[in-house]
Amino acid sequence: MDDVIRIAGIVEESFVDGPGIRFVVFAQGCKHSCEGCHNPHTHDFNGGMLVSTDDMIEKMKKNPLLDGITLSGGEPFEQAKGFGMMALKAKQKGYHVMTYSGYLFEDIIDRSKKDQDWKRLLLNTDVLVDGKFEEDKKDLLLKFRGSKNQRLIDVGESIDSGSLVILD
Incomplete structure (x- = not known):
């Protein structure tokens, strides 16, 4: 049986x-x-509603124009097992994976050391937007983010280099 996730839409x-x-x-x-x-x-x-991650990937495959998948929320890391499997399946099909999380990258790294599901989701994410939305730091001109405290992180480069790599 494939993985099931609860989604808002x-x-x-x-x-x-x-x-x-x-x-x-x-x-x-x-x-x-x-x-x-x-x-x-x-x-x-x-x-x-509950959906199959395989069904989501099949839906994606029907659109040849797609460049990638974005996992937003809600909080994808609260369902790290299912979302991690979906990210892995998307990567295997050649899609770029972007994940939004209210957790900080550093905290996700720490949790990933003891939680294989969090690790799978993190390692199959190309770009992570981390940090809670902060209304007093809201900026409509930010690329792919809602508030100035949130960071656009190159996950692979950050892990490979051992230091945070922020994208513009």
Whole structure:
């Protein structure tokens, strides 16, 4: 049986949730409760619907224009097992993977040392937007982020170099 995730919804073609044309999956469930959250309907862990990660990948494959998948939320790391498997499957199909998380990169790295599901999701993410949304730091001109405290991180380069690599 393939992996199942609880999602709030999907956007089959997005031009604003990462580079190129993206397939966006919104995780259902989030503990962060950021004031001014853009997706408050995704907070309830019992909301949304259950879907198969294989079904999501099959949906993606039907659109030859897609450049990648964006895992948003909600909080994808709260369902790291399923979202990690979906990220792995997407990478195996040649898609770029971008993940949004309210957790900081450093905390995700620490948790990944003892949690293989978090590690799988992190290692199959090309670009991570980390940090909670902070309404007082909101900036509509930021690329792929909502507030100035959030960072656009090249995960592979950061791990390979042992130091944080921030993208513009």
